[in-house]
Amino acid sequence: MTTKVTLIPGDGIGPEVTRATVRLLDAAGAQIEWVEKAATAVVGRRQGETEMNPLVESIRETRVALKGPITTPVGVGNRSVNVALRRALNLYANLRPVKNMPGVKSRFQNVDLVIVRENTESLYSGLEHVVAPGVVESLKVITEVASTRIARFAFEYARRLGRRKITAVHKANIMKLSDGLFLDCIRKVAPEYPDIKHEELIVDNCSMQLVMRPETFDMLLLENLYGDILSDLCAGLVGGLGLVPGANIGDESSLFEAVHGSAPDIAGKNLANPTAMILSAILMLRHLEQHAAANRVEKAIQHVYLEGRHLTSDVGGKATTEEFTSAVIAALED
């Protein structure tokens, strides 16, 4: 049965990597009818609700979206469309599996961990104001409801996927109330899952241990900001942002996207690595229970990496986005 999926090409390298992914999924026989919707950065003014509505409505209807990155102007302009979408659709869990791709040279060869990031609050509440000239306040919001929900999501995920250990990452030595509440909620949920080890680590120490001994981590459970930062760090452990996929999961709908941004430095040059987007699409196919197509794409991409002749420049090759994609399509098995 064909499933409708909202497709958001996005900004910068977004259209290039989503085009590559759609080509590949169609060639792999994924049963998808794409419903394409525009969403781009709006520089110089706030993103109006009316502009977001058709997009949100489409995802509410299809319940699944595949999204390219959307630029957010730094310091000025509209608030992040990405953050607004996650909130509008209540996509509270951000899931980012980080694993070595066979054949890619990277600092470590034994990384296999999953990041679970709370996706709706913390410093991403967007509550900022000028108290007086030269003084600004940014509010970090942590609630019991959202922290308990993400903790339960992480432990359920661990149990379902056979993961053994969850490391809760925090800075509760300094932010005793906010990060303290986050930890308390996890501590209350953890005893319901005696089969899964639960440990806690301060975020700075966690960063150091990740770059020295990444193989000791299984799952990381973090509030929004630490999750955002450590996701890029973990991408660096396995060869860069071109390789790490992501999923934003809610009770009503889910949105799949790479960890990386719109990469303005390489946009429009046919240089982007579409792997992170393709791996996000594999997560989406599994979510849609289209496992045969997911397996075909996964095998083909691994084949191309192991062969090593058609890789993009971020992972040491010379191929363009399109050449890499064609090689993966050619490697699809019947």
Ligand code: NAI
């Ligand atoms: P970025 O992830 O776009 O780029 C960081 C570096 O990684 C750049 O050197 C870039 O060329 C490289 N890179 C990223 N993806 C790549 C790929 N697929 N293949 C090869 N190289 C790749 O991060 P940056 O520059 O901080 O952000 C650019 C814009 O993207 C900003 O406006 C930011 O707000 C937005 N952004 C959007 C996200 C989303 O839509 N979910 C997530 C992260 C950032």
